[in-house]
Amino acid sequence: MSRFILRLKICLKDRTAGICYAVSVIVMFALLMGLSSVAEERSAVPVGLFVADDSEEAALLAEKIRNTPSLYVYEESLDDLKELLLDGYVNSIFIVEEGYGDRVRNKDVDDLVTVISGKDDQMSVMISDIVAGAMMYEICLNKSYRLYKDSLPTNALDKQQYSDYIRKLYDSNDFAFNFEAVYKDPKVKKIEERQVTNGMIYKQMIAGMLAMLLCLMAFVSCNCFCMEYENGVAYRLESFPGSGIPKEIMDFLGIFMYTLPLSIVAGLLFADIKAVIASIVYLLILCAVCTFISKAVKKTESYQLVGAVLVIGLGVLGFVSVFSGLIGGPEFLKYTPNAIYINLLV
Amino acid sequence: MFSKDIKLIFSDRKMLILLLFLVLLCAAGIFFCVNDTDRPAATLGIVDEDQTKHSALLATYFDENEVFTSYFTVLRGTREEMEEKFEKGELDIYVVLHKGFTEKLVGLENTPIKTVINSTDKTKMVLLDNLMKAYSDYITAVEINCQGLADIMRAEGYDRATVNDRNVTISYDLLFTALGKDDFFKRETIDRFEGISLINYYVYSGIILLILYGGLFAGLKVLKEKLGQVGVRLRSTGVSGVRYYGSSLCAFMLVYGSIMAVSMLAVILLGDLKVPPKALIFIMGAIAVSCVIFMFISRFINSVSGYMILGNMLILFTTIAGGGIIPIMYLPEGCAVVARFTPTYWFIKLILNSGI
Numbered sequence: 117m118s119r120f121i122l123r124l125k126i127c128l129k130d131r132t133a134g135i136c137y138a139v140s141v142i143v144m145f146a147l148l149m150g151l152s153s154v155a156e157e158r159s160a161v162p163v164g165l166f167v168a169d170d171s172e173e174a175a176l177l178a179e180k181i182r183n184t185p186s187l188y189v190y191e192e193s194l195d196d197l198k199e200l201l202l203d204g205y206v207n208s209i210f211i212v213e214e215g216y217g218d219r220v221r222n223k224d225v226d227d228l229v230t231v232i233s234g235k236d237d238q239m240s241v242m243i244s245d246i247v248a249g250a251m252m253y254e255i256c257l258n259k260s261y262r263l264y265k266d267s268l269p270t271n272a273l274d275k276q277q278y279s280d281y282i283r284k285l286y287d288s289n290d291f292a293f294n295f296e297a298v299y300k301d302p303k304v305k306k307i308e309e310r311q312v313t314n315g316m317i318y319k320q321m322i323a324g325m326l327a328m329l330l331c332l333m334a335f336v337s338c339n340c341f342c343m344e345y346e347n348g349v350a351y352r353l354e355s356f357p358g359s360g361i362p363k364e365i366m367d368f369l370g371i372f373m374y375t376l377p378l379s380i381v382a383g384l385l386f387a388d389i390k391a392v393i394a395s396i397v398y399l400l401i402l403c404a405v406c407t408f409i410s411k412a413v414k415k416t417e418s419y420q421l422v423g424a425v426l427v428i429g430l431g432v433l434g435f436v437s438v439f440s441g442l443i444g445g446p447e448f449l450k451y452t453p454n455a456i457y458i459n460l461l462v
Numbered sequence: 463m464f465s466k467d468i469k470l471i472f473s474d475r476k477m478l479i480l481l482l483f484l485v486l487l488c489a490a491g492i493f494f495c496v497n498d499t500d501r502p503a504a505t506l507g508i509v510d511e512d513q514t515k516h517s518a519l520l521a522t523y524f525d526e527n528e529v530f531t532s533y534f535t536v537l538r539g540t541r542e543e544m545e546e547k548f549e550k551g552e553l554d555i556y557v558v559l560h561k562g563f564t565e566k567l568v569g570l571e572n573t574p575i576k577t578v579i580n581s582t583d584k585t586k587m588v589l590l591d592n593l594m595k596a597y598s599d600y601i602t603a604v605e606i607n608c609q610g611l612a613d614i615m616r617a618e619g620y621d622r623a624t625v626n627d628r629n630v631t632i633s634y635d636l637l638f639t640a641l642g643k644d645d646f647f648k649r650e651t652i653d654r655f656e657g658i659s660l661i662n663y664y665v666y667s668g669i670i671l672l673i674l675y676g677g678l679f680a681g682l683k684v685l686k687e688k689l690g691q692v693g694v695r696l697r698s699t700g701v702s703g704v705r706y707y708g709s710s711l712c713a714f715m716l717v718y719g720s721i722m723a724v725s726m727l728a729v730i731l732l733g734d735l736k737v738p739p740k741a742l743i744f745i746m747g748a749i750a751v752s753c754v755i756f757m758f759i760s761r762f763i764n765s766v767s768g769y770m771i772l773g774n775m776l777i778l779f780t781t782i783a784g785g786g787i788i789p790i791m792y793l794p795e796g797c798a799v800v801a802r803f804t805p806t807y808w809f810i811k812l813i814l815n816s817g818i
Contacts, residue, residue, distance in 0.1 A: 132768035140775030147782060147797075154794045162791045186592050202652070204790045204814055205798065213648075225639065227648035234814065235651045246592070248643035249599030253606075255646075256636050260607040263632050270618055282610040286602075296574040297594060299581040302549050308581040312591045316584050321788045325778075332778060336770045343766055416766060420682060424675040427774075432668050435787060439660045441504060441554075441583035462584060 119363050123370025126340060137333075141378055144329055148385060152322055159314040160188040161243055164197035164209035171217020173254050178212065180250035186314055187246065201232065208233035208240035210247055220254050223262055257282055316462060319386075320438045323461040326382045327454040328431040330395065333375045334402035335423040341367070341410040342419045368407040372400055386461050394460040398453070430454045504586055506534045507544040507556035516564040519637050524557070548578060555579045555590050575601075600640040608633045666813055667786035670806045673722070673745065674780065677752025678773040680714040685760035685769050711753055718749050741812055748805045780804045 128134060151158075167178045182189050190197065190206055200206045211230040219228060229247065233240035261278050273281070299308035344350035379399040383392030406423070413419045434454025440446070449455055508521050524536050537544075537553070544556040558576040566573045579590050611632055615625045684707075687693060696706055722745055726737055756773060763769045781787060783797050784806030790798060801807040 130765050130767050132763060132765035133771055134768075136763075136765075136768040136772040136775075140771055140779075143779060144775060147779065150794060150796070151782075151788070158792050158794060186595075198652075202811075202815055204785070204811055206791060225642075226645045228646050230648045230650060232650045232652065237651075240649075242593075244647050245643070246596045248646055249596040251646055252600050252603035252640060252643070255639060256603040256607040259635060259639065260611045260632050263628065263635070264611055264614065267628070268615070268618075268620070272618060273614060278610075278614065281614060282606060285606045285610050285613075296576045297591065298576075298578045299587055300548075300578055301581045302551050303582065306581075308587070312588055314588055314592070316588050318788070318792070320584060325782060325787055328778060332774045333771075336767065336774050339767055339770050416686070417679070417682065420679060420770070424672075424678075428668060428671050428675070431787075432664050436661060436664055438585055441586040459584075 119366035120370050120373075123367050124373055127337065127370065127374040130340075141333075141381075145381060145385070148322055148325060148329075151325075152319070152385060155318040155322065156313060156315040158188065159316075159318040160186050161239065162188040162190060162206045163243060164190050164192070164200060164206045165212075166191070166194050166197055166209065167212045168214045169212055169216040173217035173220050174212045176254060177216070177251055180253075181210070181247060184246060184250060187243070198232070201234075208237065208243060210243075221258055223259055225255055253286065317438065320458050320462045321435065323386070323458040324431070324434045324438065324454060326385065326395070326461070327398065327434055327457045328427060330375075330379060330382060330399050331402055331427050331430055331454070333378050334371075334399060334406045335427055337371050337375050338403065338406035338410040339416060339419060339423075340371075341407065342414055342416045345414040346416060364407070364411070368404055371407060372403040375399055375403065388461075391461045394457060398457050401453070434458055504534045504554040505537060505547075505552060507537045507539060507547060507553045509539065509541045509544050509556060509558045511541065511561045512559050512563040514564040516633065516637060517559045519634075519641065520559060522641065548580070551580070551582075553580065554583070554586055600643070604633065604636040604640055607636060663789065663810070666810055667781065667806060669722075669726075669745070670748065670784075670786060670809050671777065671781055672725075673718075673748045673805070674752050674777045676714070676718040676722075676749055677754075677756040678770075678777065679756075680710070680718075680753040681756030681758075681760040681773065682766070682769065683714075684710060684757045685763065685766060688760065689764065689766070707757060711750070711757065714753050715746075715750050718753075719746055722749065738813070741809065744809060744812055748809070751805070781806055785810060 163181075165178060165181055167174050181187060190200060192200070194209075194211070197206065197209045201209055209232040211232070213228060213230055216228055219225070228251065231240055231244055257279060260282075261275060264273075264278065297312075299312060300306070301308070341350065344353065376396070376399070379395040380392055383389075383395035385391075409422055409426075410419050413422060430453055433449055433452040434457070437449040437452060437455035438458065440449045450459075506524060508524055510517050510521050521538070524534075534554070537547070539547075541558060544553060544558075547553045548556055556578055560573070560576065563573075563575070577594060579587055579594075581587050608629055612625050612629050615628060620628075693703070693706060697703065723742075726742070726745070730737055759773065759776075760769055763772065781804075783793075783800045784790075784804030785793060785801055786804075786806040790801055790807060790810070793801065
């Protein structure tokens with residue numbers, strides 16, 4: 117136990133390190149909390165919208181696009197929107213072309229909206245499908261009205277009356293077509309109870325950042341072992357009574373205790389006891405691994421090098437794992453440490 | 463002085479072997495990840511129990527939709543077959559067009575289509591949910607207009623046969639319109655503006671991380687020399703501070719620049735990554751700036767542990783705020799302002815605008 121307290125004292129005695137630890141952690145948590153608070157809003161895909169037509173139909177389409185939850189709409193001049201696209205702030209630009217209203221009324225539906233995007237950008241194709249959903253109502257309304265007007269002898273309703281009736285149906289919940297979606301995990305036969313939102317992807321990214329933060333803290337905290345080897349203190353500490361392995365365990369537990377508050381706060385960011393436990397367990401494992409590496413490497417520079425690759429490697433693999441299902445990434449990514457941590461948190 | 467610095471860096475052989483091993487490991491990892499993305503990402507099952515012209519038409523939406531076909535393999539079969547495949551984890555989603563679907567669609571009853579989505583992969587689940595919602599907008603528009611026309615015709619006294627006839631005509635026309643939705647859009651691309659795949663995005667972000675860590679490492683060397691009074695001793699022999707730091711900077715730039723150049727060459731030759739000449743110049747500049755910043759920070763800190771905590775956290779902060787983890791477009795607007803002061807932002811922008 118004395119070794120455990122000694123290790124904790126050594127960690128806490130370095131005031132410069134303590135101040136750096138506190139400042140860094142506060143700044144990082146402020147950033148992560150900021151990201152967490154806008155997860156739902158900012159997980160929508162940012163697009164530019166420019167309406168070049170002043171018809172009622174074009175205004176209706178613009179309103180629908182603005183109200184689509186999966187899109188975050190920027191409306192500025194075309195030049196400004198192009199600038200945003202080139203700067204990487206929007207994925208694509210949708211231009212509702214001049215004459216949109218007239219052409220929808222005349223059932224001419226080709227090239228109604230121009231989409232500007234980067235070369236080979238698949239995401240803009242997906243967004244077009246969402247925008248098409250917003251366009252469909254007006255297009256279908258005009259087509260059905262034209263059939264009513266042109267092919268029936270008694271067509272008592274004018275366009276406004278016809279539209280009003282269709283709108284009444286649209287607004288009534290009875291006719292809102294929906295998929296009866298069930299989200300099920302075939303491995304454990306469990307049905308997902310939570311509401312599925314775009315924010316889930318954003319939260320996975322935040323969990324990935326927390327995993328990287330925990331990894332970094334475990335890694336930098338264990339650097340003290342290398343420094344002790346370099347200045348000879350480690351050999352003097354070996355003269356303390358007690359056998360090797362319990363001493364090593366006490367050393368590692370001392371480091372774990374030093375970094376423990378960070379894991380608790382990390383878990384609390386997700387306001388879930390499961391997240392707190394997952395963070396503590398993950399930090400415990402990382403501290404054990406980093407203690408082992410630092411005692412094996414013994415030199416600060418080498419340890420920094422191995423640690424940097426460990427942190428970057430685990431971090432990148434964790435983030436890629438979030439999207440590996442979509443990009444056909446290797447199966448093993450799901451079983452990397454950060455990926456498991458992300459999966460436990462979200 | 464410069465050659466002495468180079469010698470000092472190369473004096474630790476074990477360290478160099480370790481460095482070489484880690485560089486090769488990174489290159490192999492990137493090569494493996496970039497090249498193992500050809501297989502279909504996901505599988506979608508369709509059960510057409512209705513077996514009508516309309517249901518067949520709707521099912522083709524999945525076969526012919528560019529989004530689905532670029533990411534998913536589409537399978538067709540009976541409900542039992544799809545359930546079995548789903549339980550085995552071979553399907554990510556299956557959609558059931560139930561018996562009587564067409565009859566209900568053209569204006570008699572509103573019954574939802576059953577879809578079962580695999581929840582193991584959260585990202586895929588969210589994406590599928592979004593696609594299904596967009597799809598439901600199409601069906602809602604078709605269904606409401608079919609229903610509306612039928613209601614109005616009945617109210618105006620048309621007989622059942624005429625109502626049914628117009629209903630079939632309009633539903634078929636509207637379904638075709640929904641399926642041909644790609645024609646609504648005229649696509650334009652900006653030639654010099656490139657879309658980056660997700661894996662490559664993280665690889666580019668990883669390159670900047672390595673550059674920043676290079677700087678951190680240079681700062682660590684300088685800090686340790688400072689703690690060992692090397693600078694003081696050199697000054698007593700007439701070596702100025704500017705010469706001492708300048709020489710260290712040049713040595714680190716040469717060594718890191720060479721390592722980065724070899725790694726980039728390996729990745730470009732072995733993988734799918736494209737790096738324009740401008741980006742290579744940027745990388746060299748970024749190595750210099752990163753080394754200068756970290757060497758500067760190391761002047762004000764006297765604790766190796768403190769320096770490592772601060773340096774590592776600064777790197778993580780820079781990477782997050784620069785859009786290295788969550789792409790810049792999804793970051794809050796405040797972060798987007800900070801991003802302009804980070805190398806990650808400028809590097810990704812340079813790649814996006816290079817038109818490679």
